[in-house]
Amino acid sequence: MLDFLLKHAKERPTSFHMPGHKGSELFRRFGYQKFTSALVDCDITEIDGADNLFQPETIIREIQEQYKGLYESQKTYLLVNGASVGIIAAILSVVEPGGKLILARNCHKAAFNALRLGNITPVYIYPEILEECGLSGPVTASQIQQLLLKNLDAKAVMVTSPNYYGICSDIQEIAEVVHKLGKILIVDQAHGAHLKFLHEKFPEGGMPKSAEDSGADIVINSTHKTLASFTQSAILNICSDKIPLDIIEDRLQMLETTSPSYMLMGSLAVNASLLKKAGTELMQDWAENLNMFYDQSKVFENIKVIGVRPEILCLDRSKINIDVSDLKISPFELVRILENRYSIYPELVTGNIIMFMSGIGNVRKDYENLLLALHKIEKELEDEPNRKVPPKKELPPYPKEQKLLQPVPKNPQKVHLEEAEGRVCAASIVPYPPGYPVVCPGEVITAEVIAYVKALRENGENVLGISEDGLIQTGPRSENQNSRAEILSRIAELKNSVKK
Numbered sequence: 366m367l368d369f370l371l372k373h374a375k376e377r378p379t380s381f382h383m384p385g386h387k388g389s390e391l392f393r394r395f396g397y398q399k400f401t402s403a404l405v406d407c408d409i410t411e412i413d414g415a416d417n418l419f420q421p422e423t424i425i426r427e428i429q430e431q432y433k434g435l436y437e438s439q440k441t442y443l444l445v446n447g448a449s450v451g452i453i454a455a456i457l458s459v460v461e462p463g464g465k466l467i468l469a470r471n472c473h474k475a476a477f478n479a480l481r482l483g484n485i486t487p488v489y490i491y492p493e494i495l496e497e498c499g500l501s502g503p504v505t506a507s508q509i510q511q512l513l514l515k516n517l518d519a520k521a522v523m524v525t526s527p528n529y530y531g532i533c534s535d536i537q538e539i540a541e542v543v544h545k546l547g548k549i550l551i552v553d554q555a556h557g558a559h560l561k562f563l564h565e566k567f568p569e570g571g572m573p574k575s576a577e578d579s580g581a582d583i584v585i586n587s588t589h590k591t592l593a594s595f596t597q598s599a600i601l602n603i604c605s606d607k608i609p610l611d612i613i614e615d616r617l618q619m620l621e622t623t624s625p626s627y628m629l630m631g632s633l634a635v636n637a638s639l640l641k642k643a644g645t646e647l648m649q650d651w652a653e654n655l656n657m658f659y660d661q662s663k664v665f666e667n668i669k670v671i672g673v674r675p676e677i678l679c680l681d682r683s684k685i686n687i688d689v690s691d692l693k694i695s696p697f698e699l700v701r702i703l704e705n706r707y708s709i710y711p712e713l714v715t716g717n718i719i720m721f722m723s724g725i726g727n728v729r730k731d732y733e734n735l736l737l738a739l740h741k742i743e744k745e746l747e748d749e750p751n752r753k754v755p756p757k758k759e760l761p762p763y764p765k766e767q768k769l770l771q772p773v774p775k776n777p778q779k780v781h782l783e784e785a786e787g788r789v790c791a792a793s794i795v796p797y798p799p800g801y802p803v804v805c806p807g808e809v810i811t812a813e814v815i816a817y818v819k820a821l822r823e824n825g826e827n828v829l830g831i832s833e834d835g836l837i838q839t840g841p842r843s844e845n846q847n848s849r850a851e852i853l854s855r856i857a858e859l860k861n862s863v864k865k
């Protein structure tokens with residue numbers, strides 16, 4: 366571990382992956398090296414004067430207040446277990462045990478874990494899959510309205526925006542619909558902590574408004590992903606008076622570690638201070654660098670940069686997605702060349718898309734390095750006439766609404782994926798990244814799911830919930846193959862008979 370970390374640090378790589386600070390240079394540039402060089406000595410516990418995360422009165426409360434000011438929230442909580450814990454706490458605070466939640470199916474696995482912890486029934490909103498790039502697209506206000514009208518007993522709606530690739534939903538429209546029906550809107554903005562500050566630097570469009578400014582009630586931000594706090598630190602913003610703070614606080618203390626790291630909380634303090642001190646300058650630079658990148662990327666002939674024309678998609682353009690299906694090498698080969706030859710590290714590969722995640726700590730040179738490297742690789746490949754474009758990686762369609770909710774199997778068995786059709790899933794299968802499950806516990810494993818997961822694995826992508834030799838956890842074969850409508854009417858019948 367240490368050899369790996371130190372070797373990587375020594376390489377001084379160009380980082381287009383999380384975290385957003387991109388290394389020590391940002392802290393040095395803005396005068397925070399006193400903190401970074403004393404980091405180990407800042408690793409303390411709740412000694413006198415150090416305050417307490419779960420009853421903040423002094424120095425922790427001060428940082429919370431700073432974030433409240435920065436995001437114009439009603440209250441902000443610091444998180445030391447990532448946005449993941451904020452998502453779970455938010456859901457368990459607003460949906461009662463056994464209640465119902467309208468949930469975008471492309472939410473992070475943390476949301477699905479909350480469903481299990483709270484025995485919550487989800488009603489899924491399926492985002493469209495974007496034809497131009499095969500990525501999961503936005504969810505719409507009209508989809509949500511339809512589902513809410515059919516499920517008036519749902520307490521809240523939860524969506525992710527931006528998603529991992531930066532694709533955003535129209536939170537303002539969604540908030541209007543949700544509030545008209547008296548429900549609560551939770552937005553997982555793990556990938557968009559910067560939107561509040563970067564949006565205004567794109568007056569012509571091309572950087573969506575933050576969920577805080579669009580009417581969401583609870584917004585969870587991974588400040589570590591795109592801003593300057595350390596990995597695992599995050600914040601939860603309360604943006605309306607509909608949220609019971611005592612319950613949120615109770616859930617957070619239940620779920621978080623009792624030894625919150627002062628290194629992480631200190632990094633949240635640095636991030637707040639940096640945004641206050643140099644936020645305007647840093648956001649301006651970031652916007653200019655992105656504009657330069659998108660503009661210059663028009664020289665590519667076989668690399669398609671998604672969102673060059675901002676009007677096409679509601680896209681957070683700080684995530685640079687390139688489609689390399691016309692290039693004469695596979696995405697993974699390209700990544701290997703970028704890493705080994707140019708020391709440039711992207712965030713992820715999905716199908717033919719490589720995503721480069723920019724952050725507050727990236728400087729002009731990083732974008733230039735990326736442009737130059739891609740341009741050079743593209744040219745070299747063109748000069749190899751005998752090299753052919755490898756067969757295009759077509760992923761089968763993302764599995765759609767096959768969902769037949771069954772009780773989660775109590776005594777799961779390990780079964781090979783290819784023999785699992787018709788069985789009830791006992792442990793989520795999650796491509797990671799991006800981290801949203803293809804199939805969840807209690808759902809039936811369909812032929813579509815099997816084909817999709819198989820294709821991801823053949824593509825070399827990382828899939829959680831399946832062993833190296835292809836085994837997954839399942840219950841018995843689903844006996845009840847009735848339609849969802851039949852099942853729901855059965856449940857209604859049972860509820861009625863219980864009432865009687």
Ligand SMILES: Cc1ncc(COP(=O)(O)O)c(C=O)c1O
Pocket residue numbers: 446447448449450472473475525528529553555556587597598599799800
């Ligand atoms: C959409 C989304 N939400 C939430 C999370 C969890 O964030 P964290 O890593 O801060 O716990 C992730 C992680 O990548 C994510 O992609």
